Amino acid sequence: MIKTRGKADRVAQKTPARSKVRRRPAPRPESEPVDPRRMDDDPVVQGILTAISQKRLKPGTKLGEDRLARALGTTRIHIRQALAHLASRKIVVQFPNRGAFVYRPTWEEAREMFAARRVIEAATVAAAIDRLDKPGKVLLKAHMAREAADDRSDRWASLSLTAEFHILIAQLAGNHVLLDMARELILRTSLAIATFEQPGAPDCSPDSHPDIGELVLARDKAAAVAAMTHHLDDIERRIQPRQADGEVDELTEIFKDLGVRPAARHDS
Amino acid sequence: MIKTRGKADRVAQKTPARSKVRRRPAPRPESEPVDPRRMDDDPVVQGILTAISQKRLKPGTKLGEDRLARALGTTRIHIRQALAHLASRKIVVQFPNRGAFVYRPTWEEAREMFAARRVIEAATVAAAIDRLDKPGKVLLKAHMAREAADDRSDRWASLSLTAEFHILIAQLAGNHVLLDMARELILRTSLAIATFEQPGAPDCSPDSHPDIGELVLARDKAAAVAAMTHHLDDIERRIQPRQADGEVDELTEIFKDLGVRPAARHDS
DNA sequence: TTGTTCGATATTGTCGACGAAATGGGCGGT
DNA sequence: ACCGCCCATTTCGTCGACAATATCGAACAA
Structure with a gap:
């Protein structure tokens, strides 16, 4: 029958004042009108944000979901939400099936x-x-x-x-x-x-x-x-238009006046 | 063992030009370098956005997830992503456990x-x-x-x-x-x-x-x-500061210069 | 040695389902 | 008749698992 749900479809946003005018029965302590969710207060978002503003996270850094989840002690779903929020604000970029990276402007x-x-x-x-x-x-x-x-x-x-x-x-x-x-x-x-x-x-x-x-x-x-x-x-x-596409250019820049070669690569 | 993942941690964002210069084996048609995900191109976001800009969705309208999912023919997860994006841009507000509403500014x-x-x-x-x-x-x-x-x-x-x-x-x-x-x-x-x-x-x-x-x-x-x-x-x-907290005031506004009083309140 | 192909691994995207919270209506008490 | 409480229903939030895709390394051919 599906019940087309005739009412309450547009109840208006407004700090959930009860449907009628009666003041709340005081199930809540007081003065806590159920505030809207502010993603900026999310500790994950805050962490990444301050890390960026303090330059501890550099542009181009990959922000892996599992990795962040373990590092920050939460689950992947929270990380996903935080990254999506940061992507909306153009603080990070997300590539499909590749992950999120700290945004690097052109x-x-x-x-x-x-x-x-x-x-x-x-x-x-x-x-x-x-x-x-x-x-x-x-x-x-x-x-x-x-x-x-x-x-x-x-x-x-x-x-x-x-x-x-x-x-x-x-x-x-x-x-x-x-x-x-x-x-x-x-x-x-x-x-x-x-x-x-x-x-x-x-x-x-x-x-x-x-x-x-x-x-x-x-x-x-x-x-x-x-x-x-x-x-x-x-x-x-104070900024200069160095090659923003990095990696190769970055490496040449790093090694150009350094004279060292990777030697023979045996880590560990 | 955990394998601390020694490299590739910061590979730099950049339109994923293939790891080498070789042209792709042609699994993709051509000229599609895997662009960053732009949530604004999401059809759900676009739909809600144009609906709002054309005033078909009025401020305060509830945007239920399941409802939208059925209406737009997608799954709930896409709706959630779209709503989160719109919430980041303050086009909608999300109340915990209550859902998303078209934003109504003060x-x-x-x-x-x-x-x-x-x-x-x-x-x-x-x-x-x-x-x-x-x-x-x-x-x-x-x-x-x-x-x-x-x-x-x-x-x-x-x-x-x-x-x-x-x-x-x-x-x-x-x-x-x-x-x-x-x-x-x-x-x-x-x-x-x-x-x-x-x-x-x-x-x-x-x-x-x-x-x-x-x-x-x-x-x-x-x-x-x-x-x-x-x-x-x-x-x-052209706008006036009418009571923005709506509903009750909205109703009084509707009926205030209409001359009808609740009479003796016996509905039906 | 250089370049290519293939398989193993790791990471992301999506789905289904369950638990949690709130809404709305009905019930009983005063 | 009014007020408060309780329960059923709906809706949101979260978790786990699986599928899809990219990455990395090694084997292989030129």
Whole structure:
């Protein structure tokens, strides 16, 4: 008979307020309205994300499912979901029957990411200045202090710190949509940098951050936008279009001034 | 033994050019280098996406897995993948153990989407003017002709058409990253409109499109940017912050100026 | 030695089924 | 008549296993 299911087909999303207006019978403790699932909170996703932003996972790295499952202590299905999510956000690429790899942007795409960042972040600094208030100033000053106090002893922590400056600006802008875009762009940009950086160049000239921060605190919008744009230009200038198709070129690059040959290959 | 798998761990992403240079033994027809999986090409995703952009799926609609699987003639696992992808892009929301629903933005988020669109699309028109060339002009003129010839006979086709104008501008900008963002924003904006629109108001004042198009063709950047911004303001003004939490309020809205009271409540 | 073919291995993709949670309706108590 | 509880049904989440495909190594021919 199949029972065509006449109702409840479109019940409307909304934090599951019970069908009627009656307040919940308190089966739940309180204040837990069953939040929507946020894949970004998944520990697997978080792990891969921070590993990437700290450059512990390099572009092109294969992310095998079974391997990750064992490494992170979960089952393959969670890994699959996490990888699918990261693939949707273009943090990883999935090839059919071959697996997932950390995304490696092309040179053109890297350029386009920076162009997009200039657009977005120019808007976020401007908006951040517009709606800057006491708590915002406190947050900004606190971050600037943290960056000033950073002694570069922990390269990974420093990398996170510089990225957080840009994210903080986007947060101060108060637009969650722009914030998400900025987050995504910053992450993907770090992939672009990792792909095309010259070996041994710093990631993000941290010297510019205090200047930008001061301009924001001074509410000098035009100068702050100009400084941010210039800052991003600076970062972009640090990358070069080396052969992005790697492997062979990578090897020639590695061995070209090294003079060693594989010898006779007997591992173990 | 476990076999720590000494090599090939990071082989680099790159369109799987065969391990050697030899041409393939011809199991594949030709010219198909195994492209990365693009979830956006999935027919299920496409179906839901166009259904949403044409407002055949309204915000809040429940997207049951088994139901969709039967409706679209696939298995549940494909539906799950598609829904996960759409959830990553915030087109749908997934509640644990409750299913997926077409995303219904909050009022603030709707405002933020428009603000973001002003930022992105101001940049895309500007860039489109900068790199406008012959084929670009042809495309733009062709689209303007199509919009001019549209007789609104097919409401769904008209909706797609107006969205495509904005996407075309973004395409002309030549920045794939910005293009993707514009695509996503346009789609989510249409969800915001569907959520908060006043019943019976047109979606996107199509009258503005010819003006903007002409300004682009005339390469008047300042005026085009201003026109685009104004156009988006126009659209945003058409929505109102009605109670977004729906159902009860939705019903009161439906019946509020209808003059009927529940009387003495004896249904049937 | 160089290049090709074939088989073994490993990894991914998919399916079916079961357990878990929530929804909805009916029942009994106040 | 209303409110709360309980159970049946539906739907989602997860696990295990199998099939499909690619990768790797070795044997083989030129």
